Amino acid sequence: MPRTITLVTPLTDQDVEALEIGDTVLVNGVIYTARDAAHKRLVDLLAAGQPLPVDLRGQIMFYVGPSPARPGRVIGAAGPTTSYRMDPYAPQLLALGLKAMIGKGKRAPEVIAAMQTYKAVYLGAIGGAGALISQAIQEAEIVAYEDLGPEAIRRLVVENLPTIVINDCRGNDLYELGMQQYAQD
Amino acid sequence: MREIDVKDITAAVKEAAIAANHELGEDLLHALAHGQATEESPTGREVFRLLLENARIARENRIPICQDCGLAVVFVDLGQDVHLVGGHLNDAIQAGVRQGYEEGYLRKSLCHPLTRKNTGDNTPAVIYTTIVPGDRVKLTVVPKGGGSENMSRVHMLRPAAGLAGIKAKVVETVREAGANPCPPIIVGVGIGGTFEQAALLAKKALLREVGSKNPDPELAALEEEFLTLVNKTGIGPAGLGGRLTALAVHINMMPCHIASLPVAVNIQCHASRHKEVIL
Numbered sequence: 422m423p424r425t426i427t428l429v430t431p432l433t434d435q436d437v438e439a440l441e442i443g444d445t446v447l448v449n450g451v452i453y454t455a456r457d458a459a460h461k462r463l464v465d466l467l468a469a470g471q472p473l474p475v476d477l478r479g480q481i482m483f484y485v486g487p488s489p490a491r492p493g494r495v496i497g498a499a500g501p502t503t504s505y506r507m508d509p510y511a512p513q514l515l516a517l518g519l520k521a522m523i524g525k526g527k528r529a530p531e532v533i534a535a536m537q538t539y540k541a542v543y544l545g546a547i548g549g550a551g552a553l554i555s556q557a558i559q560e561a562e563i564v565a566y567e568d569l570g571p572e573a574i575r576r577l578v579v580e581n582l583p584t585i586v587i588n589d590c591r592g593n594d595l596y597e598l599g600m601q602q603y604a605q606d
Numbered sequence: 607m608r609e610i611d612v613k614d615i616t617a618a619v620k621e622a623a624i625a626a627n628h629e630l631g632e633d634l635l636h637a638l639a640h641g642q643a644t645e646e647s648p649t650g651r652e653v654f655r656l657l658l659e660n661a662r663i664a665r666e667n668r669i670p671i672c673q674d675c676g677l678a679v680v681f682v683d684l685g686q687d688v689h690l691v692g693g694h695l696n697d698a699i700q701a702g703v704r705q706g707y708e709e710g711y712l713r714k715s716l717c718h719p720l721t722r723k724n725t726g727d728n729t730p731a732v733i734y735t736t737i738v739p740g741d742r743v744k745l746t747v748v749p750k751g752g753g754s755e756n757m758s759r760v761h762m763l764r765p766a767a768g769l770a771g772i773k774a775k776v777v778e779t780v781r782e783a784g785a786n787p788c789p790p791i792i793v794g795v796g797i798g799g800t801f802e803q804a805a806l807l808a809k810k811a812l813l814r815e816v817g818s819k820n821p822d823p824e825l826a827a828l829e830e831e832f833l834t835l836v837n838k839t840g841i842g843p844a845g846l847g848g849r850l851t852a853l854a855v856h857i858n859m860m861p862c863h864i865a866s867l868p869v870a871v872n873i874q875c876h877a878s879r880h881k882e883v884i885l
Protein backbone atom coordinates (compact mmCIF):
# COMPACT_ATOMS: atom_id res chain seq x y z
CA MET A 422 0.00 0.00 0.00
CA PRO A 423 1.62 3.31 -1.03
CA ARG A 424 2.30 5.60 1.90
CA THR A 425 2.51 9.36 2.17
CA ILE A 426 5.50 10.61 4.15
CA THR A 427 6.27 14.19 5.11
CA LEU A 428 9.97 15.01 5.21
CA VAL A 429 11.73 18.10 6.48
CA THR A 430 15.28 18.91 5.36
CA PRO A 431 18.07 18.34 6.26
CA LEU A 432 17.61 14.57 5.91
CA THR A 433 19.27 11.92 8.04
CA ASP A 434 20.31 8.40 7.06
CA GLN A 435 17.29 7.17 9.05
CA ASP A 436 14.92 9.37 6.99
CA VAL A 437 16.34 7.89 3.80
CA GLU A 438 16.36 4.28 5.01
CA ALA A 439 12.67 4.48 5.88
CA LEU A 440 11.70 5.30 2.27
CA GLU A 441 10.49 2.70 -0.20
CA ILE A 442 9.79 3.00 -3.89
CA GLY A 443 6.25 4.17 -4.58
CA ASP A 444 6.03 6.20 -1.37
CA THR A 445 4.68 9.70 -1.88
CA VAL A 446 7.05 12.15 -0.21
CA LEU A 447 5.98 15.68 0.63
CA VAL A 448 9.17 17.69 0.85
CA ASN A 449 9.41 20.59 3.30
CA GLY A 450 12.15 23.06 4.17
CA VAL A 451 15.18 24.27 2.25
CA ILE A 452 16.19 22.57 -0.99
CA TYR A 453 18.68 23.61 -3.69
CA THR A 454 18.24 23.81 -7.44
CA ALA A 455 20.90 22.85 -9.98
CA ARG A 456 20.94 21.57 -13.52
CA ASP A 457 23.58 20.91 -16.21
CA ALA A 458 25.78 24.01 -16.09
CA ALA A 459 25.74 24.36 -12.28
CA HIS A 460 26.65 20.70 -11.86
CA LYS A 461 29.62 21.14 -14.16
CA ARG A 462 30.86 24.08 -12.11
CA LEU A 463 30.43 22.19 -8.82
CA VAL A 464 32.36 19.21 -10.06
CA ASP A 465 35.08 21.44 -11.55
CA LEU A 466 35.48 23.04 -8.10
CA LEU A 467 35.83 19.60 -6.52
CA ALA A 468 38.46 18.64 -9.09
CA ALA A 469 40.39 21.81 -8.23
CA GLY A 470 40.12 21.03 -4.52
CA GLN A 471 37.99 24.13 -3.88
CA PRO A 472 35.03 24.40 -1.48
CA LEU A 473 31.49 24.37 -2.91
CA PRO A 474 29.20 27.41 -2.61
CA VAL A 475 26.65 25.30 -0.70
CA ASP A 476 27.08 22.61 1.95
CA LEU A 477 25.32 19.58 0.51
CA ARG A 478 25.30 17.40 3.64
CA GLY A 479 21.78 16.18 4.33
CA GLN A 480 20.40 18.28 1.49
CA ILE A 481 18.09 17.73 -1.46
CA MET A 482 18.95 18.87 -4.95
CA PHE A 483 16.07 19.68 -7.31
CA TYR A 484 16.94 19.44 -11.00
CA VAL A 485 15.04 22.47 -12.26
CA GLY A 486 15.53 25.63 -14.27
CA PRO A 487 12.49 27.71 -13.33
CA SER A 488 10.85 30.26 -15.61
CA PRO A 489 11.14 33.91 -14.45
CA ALA A 490 8.85 35.11 -11.67
CA ARG A 491 6.22 37.69 -12.58
CA PRO A 492 6.45 40.82 -10.41
CA GLY A 493 5.19 40.06 -6.91
CA ARG A 494 5.57 36.32 -7.35
CA VAL A 495 8.18 34.01 -5.80
CA ILE A 496 9.00 32.00 -8.91
CA GLY A 497 7.61 31.00 -12.30
CA ALA A 498 6.90 27.44 -13.41
CA ALA A 499 9.25 24.99 -11.71
CA GLY A 500 8.96 21.35 -12.73
CA PRO A 501 11.75 18.78 -12.96
CA THR A 502 14.18 18.47 -15.84
CA THR A 503 15.45 15.11 -17.14
CA SER A 504 17.90 13.65 -14.63
CA TYR A 505 20.15 11.49 -16.81
CA ARG A 506 22.07 14.59 -17.86
CA MET A 507 23.21 14.97 -14.25
CA ASP A 508 24.28 11.30 -13.97
CA PRO A 509 27.97 11.98 -14.75
CA TYR A 510 28.12 14.36 -11.76
CA ALA A 511 25.70 12.86 -9.22
CA PRO A 512 27.92 10.18 -7.58
CA GLN A 513 30.49 12.80 -6.54
CA LEU A 514 27.81 14.93 -4.90
CA LEU A 515 26.26 11.91 -3.17
CA ALA A 516 29.73 11.13 -1.77
CA LEU A 517 29.68 14.58 -0.16
CA GLY A 518 26.48 13.75 1.73
CA LEU A 519 23.71 14.82 -0.65
CA LYS A 520 20.69 12.78 0.50
CA ALA A 521 18.15 13.17 -2.26
CA MET A 522 17.70 14.33 -5.83
CA ILE A 523 14.41 15.42 -7.39
CA GLY A 524 14.02 15.03 -11.13
CA LYS A 525 12.36 12.94 -13.82
CA GLY A 526 13.49 9.95 -15.84
CA LYS A 527 15.73 6.96 -15.22
CA ARG A 528 19.12 7.14 -13.52
CA ALA A 529 22.30 5.35 -14.62
CA PRO A 530 23.36 2.16 -12.78
CA GLU A 531 26.35 4.05 -11.30
CA VAL A 532 24.02 6.60 -9.72
CA ILE A 533 21.72 3.92 -8.34
CA ALA A 534 24.80 2.15 -6.91
CA ALA A 535 26.04 5.41 -5.37
CA MET A 536 22.64 5.88 -3.71
CA GLN A 537 23.13 2.48 -2.07
CA THR A 538 26.71 3.24 -1.00
CA TYR A 539 26.00 6.68 0.43
CA LYS A 540 22.37 6.17 1.50
CA ALA A 541 20.41 8.49 -0.70
CA VAL A 542 17.17 8.44 -2.68
CA TYR A 543 15.91 9.67 -6.02
CA LEU A 544 12.52 11.34 -5.95
CA GLY A 545 10.43 11.82 -9.08
CA ALA A 546 8.33 14.92 -9.61
CA ILE A 547 5.76 14.98 -12.41
CA GLY A 548 7.44 16.24 -15.55
CA GLY A 549 5.55 19.05 -17.21
CA ALA A 550 3.60 20.03 -14.09
CA GLY A 551 5.68 23.17 -13.58
CA ALA A 552 2.77 25.49 -12.80
CA LEU A 553 1.36 23.08 -10.21
CA ILE A 554 4.71 22.39 -8.53
CA SER A 555 5.50 26.11 -8.32
CA GLN A 556 2.62 26.47 -5.85
CA ALA A 557 4.66 24.56 -3.23
CA ILE A 558 7.56 27.03 -3.41
CA GLN A 559 7.39 29.69 -0.70
CA GLU A 560 10.78 31.39 -1.15
CA ALA A 561 13.45 31.45 -3.84
CA GLU A 562 16.84 33.11 -3.76
CA ILE A 563 19.90 32.75 -6.00
CA VAL A 564 22.88 31.57 -3.95
CA ALA A 565 25.45 30.92 -6.70
CA TYR A 566 26.16 31.37 -10.40
CA GLU A 567 23.70 34.17 -11.10
CA ASP A 568 25.26 34.51 -14.58
CA LEU A 569 23.72 31.14 -15.49
CA GLY A 570 20.21 32.64 -15.44
CA PRO A 571 17.68 29.79 -15.25
CA GLU A 572 20.58 27.45 -14.44
CA ALA A 573 21.79 29.37 -11.35
CA ILE A 574 21.78 27.57 -8.00
CA ARG A 575 18.73 28.67 -6.03
CA ARG A 576 17.84 28.08 -2.43
CA LEU A 577 14.15 27.28 -2.26
CA VAL A 578 11.91 26.99 0.75
CA VAL A 579 9.17 24.50 -0.05
CA GLU A 580 6.00 23.37 1.62
CA ASN A 581 4.68 19.91 0.78
CA LEU A 582 6.38 19.67 -2.61
CA PRO A 583 4.87 16.46 -4.03
CA THR A 584 7.29 13.71 -5.14
CA ILE A 585 7.36 9.93 -5.37
CA VAL A 586 10.28 7.62 -4.49
CA ILE A 587 11.73 6.25 -7.74
CA ASN A 588 14.97 4.75 -6.37
CA ASP A 589 15.34 3.89 -2.70
CA CYS A 590 18.71 3.27 -1.01
CA ARG A 591 18.44 -0.48 -1.63
CA GLY A 592 18.71 -0.40 -5.42
CA ASN A 593 14.99 -0.68 -6.24
CA ASP A 594 13.55 1.15 -9.24
CA LEU A 595 9.91 2.23 -9.51
CA TYR A 596 10.17 2.96 -13.26
CA GLU A 597 11.28 -0.64 -13.90
CA LEU A 598 8.65 -2.10 -11.63
CA GLY A 599 5.79 0.08 -12.90
CA MET A 600 6.63 -0.68 -16.52
CA GLN A 601 6.85 -4.44 -15.89
CA GLN A 602 3.51 -4.38 -14.14
CA TYR A 603 1.73 -2.92 -17.18
CA ALA A 604 3.81 -4.22 -20.10
CA GLN A 605 2.02 -6.52 -22.56
CA ASP A 606 3.64 -8.52 -25.34
CA MET B 607 -1.48 41.82 -54.04
CA ARG B 608 -2.31 42.28 -50.38
CA GLU B 609 0.12 44.28 -48.27
CA ILE B 610 0.97 43.15 -44.77
CA ASP B 611 3.29 45.14 -42.53
CA VAL B 612 5.82 42.87 -40.84
CA LYS B 613 5.16 44.62 -37.55
CA ASP B 614 1.83 42.77 -37.51
CA ILE B 615 3.80 39.55 -37.84
CA THR B 616 6.01 40.50 -34.88
CA ALA B 617 2.93 41.24 -32.76
CA ALA B 618 1.23 38.00 -33.78
CA VAL B 619 4.29 35.86 -33.02
CA LYS B 620 4.72 37.53 -29.65
CA GLU B 621 1.10 36.94 -28.63
CA ALA B 622 1.17 33.36 -29.94
CA ALA B 623 4.34 32.51 -27.98
CA ILE B 624 2.79 33.81 -24.76
CA ALA B 625 -0.58 32.16 -25.36
CA ALA B 626 0.92 28.80 -26.35
CA ASN B 627 2.90 28.68 -23.11
CA HIS B 628 -0.10 29.38 -20.90
CA GLU B 629 -3.06 27.71 -22.57
CA LEU B 630 -3.19 24.07 -23.52
CA GLY B 631 -5.37 23.35 -26.58
CA GLU B 632 -8.89 21.95 -26.19
CA ASP B 633 -7.81 18.77 -27.96
CA LEU B 634 -5.12 18.13 -25.35
CA LEU B 635 -7.41 18.95 -22.42
CA HIS B 636 -9.93 16.53 -23.83
CA ALA B 637 -7.30 13.82 -24.25
CA LEU B 638 -6.07 14.31 -20.67
CA ALA B 639 -9.62 14.12 -19.30
CA HIS B 640 -10.20 10.97 -21.33
CA GLY B 641 -6.95 9.56 -19.91
CA GLN B 642 -8.05 10.29 -16.39
CA ALA B 643 -11.26 8.38 -17.06
CA THR B 644 -9.72 5.38 -18.80
CA GLU B 645 -6.18 4.76 -17.48
CA GLU B 646 -6.04 1.44 -15.65
CA SER B 647 -3.26 2.38 -13.22
CA PRO B 648 -4.50 4.36 -10.19
CA THR B 649 -1.18 6.27 -10.07
CA GLY B 650 -1.61 6.99 -13.77
CA ARG B 651 -5.10 8.37 -13.22
CA GLU B 652 -3.72 10.62 -10.49
CA VAL B 653 -1.05 11.88 -12.93
CA PHE B 654 -3.77 12.81 -15.45
CA ARG B 655 -5.70 14.61 -12.70
CA LEU B 656 -2.60 16.59 -11.73
CA LEU B 657 -1.83 17.49 -15.35
CA LEU B 658 -5.35 18.87 -15.78
CA GLU B 659 -4.91 20.80 -12.53
CA ASN B 660 -1.55 22.08 -13.83
CA ALA B 661 -3.21 23.32 -17.04
CA ARG B 662 -5.88 25.11 -15.01
CA ILE B 663 -3.34 26.82 -12.73
CA ALA B 664 -1.27 27.87 -15.74
CA ARG B 665 -4.25 29.40 -17.53
CA GLU B 666 -5.78 31.13 -14.52
CA ASN B 667 -2.61 32.34 -12.79
CA ARG B 668 -0.58 33.11 -15.91
CA ILE B 669 2.24 30.71 -15.03
CA PRO B 670 3.76 28.77 -17.93
CA ILE B 671 2.42 25.21 -18.28
CA CYS B 672 6.00 24.01 -18.08
CA GLN B 673 9.16 25.84 -17.01
CA ASP B 674 10.79 24.69 -20.24
CA CYS B 675 9.11 27.26 -22.45
CA GLY B 676 10.86 25.67 -25.38
CA LEU B 677 12.81 26.57 -28.43
CA ALA B 678 10.37 28.50 -30.61
CA VAL B 679 9.74 26.68 -33.87
CA VAL B 680 7.72 28.85 -36.23
CA PHE B 681 5.96 27.55 -39.32
CA VAL B 682 4.98 30.19 -41.85
CA ASP B 683 2.55 29.56 -44.68
CA LEU B 684 3.05 32.63 -46.80
CA GLY B 685 0.40 33.30 -49.42
CA GLN B 686 2.03 34.10 -52.75
CA ASP B 687 -0.26 37.09 -53.24
CA VAL B 688 1.02 38.76 -50.07
CA HIS B 689 3.47 41.63 -50.30
CA LEU B 690 5.33 42.06 -47.00
CA VAL B 691 6.36 45.63 -46.22
CA GLY B 692 8.26 47.38 -43.44
CA GLY B 693 11.11 44.93 -43.03
CA HIS B 694 12.25 41.36 -43.40
CA LEU B 695 10.00 38.41 -42.50
CA ASN B 696 12.62 36.49 -40.51
CA ASP B 697 13.70 39.55 -38.52
CA ALA B 698 10.06 40.24 -37.69
CA ILE B 699 9.56 36.70 -36.42
CA GLN B 700 12.73 36.80 -34.31
CA ALA B 701 11.59 40.11 -32.83
CA GLY B 702 8.23 38.57 -31.95
CA VAL B 703 9.92 35.65 -30.18
CA ARG B 704 12.28 38.00 -28.33
CA GLN B 705 9.40 40.21 -27.12
CA GLY B 706 7.12 37.32 -26.26
CA TYR B 707 9.69 35.51 -24.13
CA GLU B 708 10.72 38.71 -22.35
CA GLU B 709 7.31 40.26 -21.75
CA GLY B 710 5.60 36.93 -21.08
CA TYR B 711 8.07 35.91 -18.34
CA LEU B 712 8.98 32.83 -20.35
CA ARG B 713 12.21 30.95 -19.78
CA LYS B 714 14.97 31.59 -22.29
CA SER B 715 16.40 28.21 -23.04
CA LEU B 716 18.79 28.66 -25.96
CA CYS B 717 22.55 28.58 -25.70
CA HIS B 718 25.74 28.37 -27.76
CA PRO B 719 26.17 24.64 -28.41
CA LEU B 720 29.83 24.57 -27.31
CA THR B 721 30.30 27.29 -24.70
CA ARG B 722 26.72 26.69 -23.44
CA LYS B 723 26.32 30.46 -22.96
CA ASN B 724 22.65 31.45 -23.00
CA THR B 725 21.71 33.64 -26.00
CA GLY B 726 19.67 35.71 -23.52
CA ASP B 727 16.46 36.21 -25.50
CA ASN B 728 15.42 32.74 -26.68
CA THR B 729 16.39 33.55 -30.27
CA PRO B 730 17.12 32.41 -32.85
CA ALA B 731 13.80 30.72 -33.47
CA VAL B 732 13.79 27.90 -36.02
CA ILE B 733 11.66 29.08 -38.94
CA TYR B 734 10.15 27.06 -41.79
CA THR B 735 8.53 29.07 -44.55
CA THR B 736 6.32 27.56 -47.23
CA ILE B 737 4.87 29.57 -50.10
CA VAL B 738 1.19 28.71 -50.52
CA PRO B 739 -1.64 29.98 -52.75
CA GLY B 740 -3.71 32.93 -51.53
CA ASP B 741 -3.24 36.27 -49.83
CA ARG B 742 -2.94 35.27 -46.20
CA VAL B 743 -0.14 34.48 -43.81
CA LYS B 744 -0.53 31.60 -41.38
CA LEU B 745 1.88 31.54 -38.45
CA THR B 746 2.15 28.52 -36.16
CA VAL B 747 4.32 29.03 -33.10
CA VAL B 748 5.48 25.80 -31.50
CA PRO B 749 7.51 26.08 -28.27
CA LYS B 750 9.36 22.74 -28.28
CA GLY B 751 10.74 21.38 -25.03
CA GLY B 752 14.22 19.91 -24.79
CA GLY B 753 13.26 16.82 -22.80
CA SER B 754 11.08 15.33 -25.50
CA GLU B 755 13.17 16.63 -28.41
CA ASN B 756 16.22 14.83 -26.95
CA MET B 757 14.38 11.51 -27.16
CA SER B 758 13.58 11.91 -30.89
CA ARG B 759 15.44 9.93 -33.57
CA VAL B 760 16.01 9.71 -37.32
CA HIS B 761 16.75 6.27 -38.75
CA MET B 762 17.91 5.57 -42.29
CA LEU B 763 16.57 2.04 -42.70
CA ARG B 764 17.29 -0.38 -45.49
CA PRO B 765 14.25 -0.75 -47.76
CA ALA B 766 14.25 -4.45 -46.84
CA ALA B 767 13.33 -3.48 -43.28
CA GLY B 768 9.87 -2.52 -44.56
CA LEU B 769 6.88 -1.77 -42.36
CA ALA B 770 8.05 -4.23 -39.71
CA GLY B 771 11.32 -2.31 -39.42
CA ILE B 772 9.49 0.99 -39.11
CA LYS B 773 7.23 -0.34 -36.34
CA ALA B 774 10.21 -1.73 -34.45
CA LYS B 775 12.01 1.64 -34.59
CA VAL B 776 8.97 3.56 -33.39
CA VAL B 777 8.47 1.24 -30.42
CA GLU B 778 12.20 1.15 -29.65
CA THR B 779 12.39 4.96 -29.63
CA VAL B 780 9.45 5.23 -27.23
CA ARG B 781 10.78 2.45 -24.99
CA GLU B 782 14.26 3.95 -24.75
CA ALA B 783 12.76 7.35 -23.96
CA GLY B 784 10.87 5.89 -20.99
CA ALA B 785 9.92 8.56 -18.46
CA ASN B 786 12.32 11.17 -19.89
CA PRO B 787 10.03 12.98 -22.38
CA CYS B 788 7.19 13.46 -19.85
CA PRO B 789 4.65 10.85 -20.91
CA PRO B 790 1.82 10.72 -21.85
CA ILE B 791 3.44 11.63 -25.14
CA ILE B 792 2.36 12.24 -28.71
CA VAL B 793 4.46 10.40 -31.27
CA GLY B 794 5.10 12.11 -34.60
CA VAL B 795 6.34 9.75 -37.31
CA GLY B 796 7.76 10.87 -40.64
CA ILE B 797 8.26 8.16 -43.24
CA GLY B 798 10.05 8.80 -46.53
CA GLY B 799 11.57 11.91 -48.09
CA THR B 800 15.21 12.57 -47.30
CA PHE B 801 17.15 12.54 -44.03
CA GLU B 802 15.99 16.03 -43.00
CA GLN B 803 12.57 15.83 -44.68
CA ALA B 804 11.63 12.78 -42.61
CA ALA B 805 12.29 14.77 -39.44
CA LEU B 806 10.24 17.69 -40.71
CA LEU B 807 7.36 15.37 -41.64
CA ALA B 808 7.46 13.97 -38.11
CA LYS B 809 7.49 17.42 -36.53
CA LYS B 810 4.58 18.61 -38.69
CA ALA B 811 2.64 15.48 -37.72
CA LEU B 812 2.70 16.75 -34.13
CA LEU B 813 0.68 19.81 -35.13
CA ARG B 814 -2.38 17.77 -36.06
CA GLU B 815 -5.20 17.90 -33.56
CA VAL B 816 -5.04 15.10 -31.02
CA GLY B 817 -8.04 12.85 -31.54
CA SER B 818 -8.31 13.69 -35.25
CA LYS B 819 -8.17 10.96 -37.86
CA ASN B 820 -5.52 10.86 -40.55
CA PRO B 821 -7.29 11.69 -43.86
CA ASP B 822 -5.39 8.84 -45.53
CA PRO B 823 -7.21 5.61 -44.49
CA GLU B 824 -4.03 3.54 -44.85
CA LEU B 825 -2.13 5.85 -42.49
CA ALA B 826 -5.12 6.10 -40.14
CA ALA B 827 -5.01 2.32 -39.72
CA LEU B 828 -1.26 2.39 -39.16
CA GLU B 829 -1.61 5.12 -36.54
CA GLU B 830 -4.03 2.98 -34.57
CA GLU B 831 -1.78 -0.04 -34.83
CA PHE B 832 1.32 1.93 -33.78
CA LEU B 833 -0.55 3.47 -30.84
CA THR B 834 -1.56 0.04 -29.58
CA LEU B 835 2.05 -1.18 -29.87
CA VAL B 836 3.48 1.87 -28.11
CA ASN B 837 0.97 1.55 -25.29
CA LYS B 838 1.98 -2.05 -24.72
CA THR B 839 5.34 -0.85 -23.38
CA GLY B 840 3.71 -0.21 -20.00
CA ILE B 841 5.68 3.03 -19.45
CA GLY B 842 2.48 4.89 -18.59
CA PRO B 843 1.78 8.44 -17.38
CA ALA B 844 4.91 10.07 -15.92
CA GLY B 845 6.67 6.75 -16.59
CA LEU B 846 5.21 5.27 -13.41
CA GLY B 847 3.58 2.34 -15.20
CA GLY B 848 0.26 2.25 -17.03
CA ARG B 849 -1.58 1.72 -20.28
CA LEU B 850 -1.47 5.26 -21.66
CA THR B 851 2.13 5.98 -22.59
CA ALA B 852 1.01 7.86 -25.70
CA LEU B 853 -2.15 9.83 -26.36
CA ALA B 854 -1.73 9.57 -30.12
CA VAL B 855 0.55 8.53 -32.95
CA HIS B 856 0.48 10.80 -36.02
CA ILE B 857 2.11 9.75 -39.29
CA ASN B 858 3.12 11.75 -42.35
CA MET B 859 4.48 9.94 -45.38
CA MET B 860 5.97 10.84 -48.76
CA PRO B 861 7.95 9.05 -51.47
CA CYS B 862 11.67 8.45 -50.93
CA HIS B 863 14.70 7.38 -52.96
CA ILE B 864 14.67 3.78 -54.23
CA ALA B 865 17.74 3.11 -52.06
CA SER B 866 16.32 4.58 -48.85
CA LEU B 867 13.74 4.21 -46.14
CA PRO B 868 14.04 7.23 -43.84
CA VAL B 869 12.00 7.10 -40.63
CA ALA B 870 11.90 9.92 -38.10
CA VAL B 871 10.26 9.72 -34.70
CA ASN B 872 9.64 13.09 -33.08
CA ILE B 873 8.50 12.73 -29.49
CA GLN B 874 6.20 15.40 -28.06
CA CYS B 875 5.49 15.65 -24.34
CA HIS B 876 1.97 16.16 -23.00
CA ALA B 877 2.80 19.88 -22.83
CA SER B 878 2.02 19.97 -26.55
CA ARG B 879 1.97 23.68 -27.12
CA HIS B 880 1.20 25.31 -30.42
CA LYS B 881 -0.70 28.38 -31.40
CA GLU B 882 -1.88 29.28 -34.88
CA VAL B 883 -2.60 32.80 -36.11
CA ILE B 884 -3.88 33.78 -39.55
CA LEU B 885 -3.25 37.29 -40.87
Ligand code: SF4
Binds near residue numbers: 502753786876877
Ligand atom coordinates in the same frame (compact mmCIF):
# COMPACT_ATOMS: atom_id res chain seq x y z
S1 SF4 C 1 9.51 17.33 -22.02
FE1 SF4 C 1 7.86 18.82 -22.22
S2 SF4 C 1 6.65 18.71 -20.35
FE2 SF4 C 1 8.63 17.71 -20.00
S3 SF4 C 1 9.90 19.28 -19.09
FE3 SF4 C 1 10.31 19.30 -21.28
S4 SF4 C 1 8.86 20.78 -22.16
FE4 SF4 C 1 8.18 20.32 -20.09
